[in-house]
Amino acid sequence: MSILKKKSIGGTTFDVLNYTFMILFSISIIYPFWNLILLSFSDQAEATNLGFRLWIKTWDTAAYNYIFTHNNIPMGYVNTIFRAFAGTILMLIMCYLGAYPLAKKNLPGRNIITIFFLITMFFGGGLIPSYLLIKKINLMNSRWVYIIPGIFSTYNMIIMRNFIMSIDKELEEAALIDGANYFDVAFKIVAPLLKPVLATIALWSIVGHWNSWFDCLIYIKDENKYVLQLIVRRMVVQSQGEQDFKSLEAFNRLSEIKIHSSNVKSAVILVTIGPIILIYPFLQKYFVKGIMIGSLKG
Amino acid sequence: MYGVVIAFKDFKPVKGILGSEWNNFQHFKDLFSSVGFFRVFKNTIYISLLRLAFGFPAPIILALLLNEIGHVKFKKITQTISYLPVFMSWVVLAGVFFEFLSVQRGPVNYLIKVLGGQPVEFFTDKRLFITMLISTGIWQGVGWGAVIYLASLSSINPELYESAEIDGANRFHKAVHISIPFLTPVITILFILNLGGILNAGFDQIFNMYNPLVMEVSDIIDTYVYRMGLLNAEYDFSAAVGLFKNVVGVIFIIISNSIVARISEYGIW
Numbered sequence: 001m002s003i004l005k006k007k008s009i010g011g012t013t014f015d016v017l018n019y020t021f022m023i024l025f026s027i028s029i030i031y032p033f034w035n036l037i038l039l040s041f042s043d044q045a046e047a048t049n050l051g052f053r054l055w056i057k058t059w060d061t062a063a064y065n066y067i068f069t070h071n072n073i074p075m076g077y078v079n080t081i082f083r084a085f086a087g088t089i090l091m092l093i094m095c096y097l098g099a100y101p102l103a104k105k106n107l108p109g110r111n112i113i114t115i116f117f118l119i120t121m122f123f124g125g126g127l128i129p130s131y132l133l134i135k136k137i138n139l140m141n142s143r144w145v146y147i148i149p150g151i152f153s154t155y156n157m158i159i160m161r162n163f164i165m166s167i168d169k170e171l172e173e174a175a176l177i178d179g180a181n182y183f184d185v186a187f188k189i190v191a192p193l194l195k196p197v198l199a200t201i202a203l204w205s206i207v208g209h210w211n212s213w214f215d216c217l218i219y220i221k222d223e224n225k226y227v228l229q230l231i232v233r234r235m236v237v238q239s240q241g242e243q244d245f246k247s248l249e250a251f252n253r254l255s256e257i258k259i260h261s262s263n264v265k266s267a268v269i270l271v272t273i274g275p276i277i278l279i280y281p282f283l284q285k286y287f288v289k290g291i292m293i294g295s296l297k298g
Numbered sequence: 299m300y301g302v303v304i305a306f307k308d309f310k311p312v313k314g315i316l317g318s319e320w321n322n323f324q325h326f327k328d329l330f331s332s333v334g335f336f337r338v339f340k341n342t343i344y345i346s347l348l349r350l351a352f353g354f355p356a357p358i359i360l361a362l363l364l365n366e367i368g369h370v371k372f373k374k375i376t377q378t379i380s381y382l383p384v385f386m387s388w389v390v391l392a393g394v395f396f397e398f399l400s401v402q403r404g405p406v407n408y409l410i411k412v413l414g415g416q417p418v419e420f421f422t423d424k425r426l427f428i429t430m431l432i433s434t435g436i437w438q439g440v441g442w443g444a445v446i447y448l449a450s451l452s453s454i455n456p457e458l459y460e461s462a463e464i465d466g467a468n469r470f471h472k473a474v475h476i477s478i479p480f481l482t483p484v485i486t487i488l489f490i491l492n493l494g495g496i497l498n499a500g501f502d503q504i505f506n507m508y509n510p511l512v513m514e515v516s517d518i519i520d521t522y523v524y525r526m527g528l529l530n531a532e533y534d535f536s537a538a539v540g541l542f543k544n545v546v547g548v549i550f551i552i553i554s555n556s557i558v559a560r561i562s563e564y565g566i567w
Contacts, residue, residue: 011469018363019372026379028437032398035405039397051408123548126540128527129301132315211387218528229389236393237506262403269393276385283385284378288445
């Protein structure tokens with residue numbers, strides 16, 4: 001074995017380059033976020049032209065005080081958390097209600113119903129018809145617009161269905177003989193067995209809700225109902241190109257309390273991604289498992 | 299979905315969807331003769347093809363390189379860092395990059411200035427914008443994209459590598475003659491599936507990064523539908539654009555999936 005372990009010069013050079021590349025790659029991912037952290041905590045003078053820094057002299061929390069007191073960030077948190085949790089729980093229930101019967105081979109019209117659902121996965125009316133529909137059913141400017149359009153996910157339903165089908169039939173049959181009805185079986189016997197799958201789907205859904213902004217942009221006018229991502233968009237993105245008068249106005253008011261607009265922008269971004277970063281080590285483990293679940297379908 | 303009929307009508311909100319007059323495919327005629335639509339269609343295909351050319355191989359290369367890392371802990375940490383950006387929205391990432399590459403206070407332009415260069419306007423320069431789109435897109439998705447290849451690589455029987463070593467193969471030989479052939483089926487399938495989505499050039503990313511200065515090169519079908527439909531309230535015309543995109547998109551997806559189903563057992567239906 002000792003002969004095999006000995007490395008050639010070419011191999012060592014490659015190793016050095018490869019490790020160096022990986023370190024640089026990791027830095028390229030972390031440093032932009034670190035830059036943002038420094039920016040959010042620097043004082044007004046520093047923030048104006050921060051440049052390349054690894055550390056700052058004074059850590060100033062004024063921007064954070066500002067966004068939590070003078071801004072709609074707290075309400076944004078409430079709205080985002082509402083959609084993430086209510087949206088996920090309702091989605092799980094709806095998908096499960098679809099998945100359980102479709103997993104039963106003896107369901108009349110099973111194939112037709114499945115095809116019906118599958119069509120919606122690949123073909124939709126598009127943006128404008130959806131918009132007119134939301135308008136027509138009076139969901140405009142209501143927080144329910146965050147939840148109802150996405151309450152059923154065919155993709156998640158199919159994943160659940162496939163897992164239910166892989167569960168041993170005898171377990172269910174035994175329960176049915178003991179006098180349980182289908183609802184008992186579905187919710188008390190089968191659902192607990194699906195816990196790992198449901199947890200993975202739930203995490204995907206929570207992250208998806210946390211990161212959504214487009215529905216808020218087109219359907220919501222009342223600022224109290226904005227989600228965090230849209231608040232970020234209005235401050236950070238729109239003031240770059242399309243002028244957002246509201247946020248500019250807010251920035252002007254800032255000059256009295258000596259915070260630079262970039263302090264606020266970076267602080268807003270950071271409080272938005274904060275919860276995701278905090279649960280990230282836990283999240284990524286489930287997600288990597290989840291990608292395998294997705295490839296199992298069909 | 300029923301609302302798509304307005305694509306074939308002269309839609310007047312007061313008359314409603316049913317009450318509006320049919321207009322003899324006028325929107326589709328306008329569509330194919332309009333310069334605006336030709337431009338966004340061309341941009342969409344161009345951006346998608348560039349993403350395929352550069353964004354598609356990137357995770358494969360990353361997976362092969364990560365596979366060569368012997369230090370297990372180092373590999374795991376790198377991998378964990380690599381897919382951090384995939385958990386963030388493009389709203390946030392656009393904000394991160396606007397600051398990172400800012401002319402006034404971004405570290406990148408600071409270093410350029412220190413080294414004596416001219417500051418670069420990364421997001422407002424027409425010639426640079428597409429490069430920025432593709433490269434930030436790779437930065438965001440490469441780590442996550444590599445997961446599936448790494449999973450396939452880890453299922454290779456180590457004996458194959460060992461016997462190759464005995465035959466005198468170095469690591470480059472092993473990568474070319476064992477790892478890559480082993481990945482080929484996965485690569486083929488993912489490539490064809492990606493081709494199916496060619497009309498999706500990445501709305502979320504472009505919508506949050508583009509601005510009037512780079513509109514000419516970065517306007518894609520989805521952003522065009524948004525602006526025409528929701529900002530200009532031309533509901534019927536933009537519904538027609540959207541319908542055209544969806545129909546062509548579905549045809550692409552059906553074709554690509556049936557190719558995949560033919561060459562492997564991994565078809566998605």
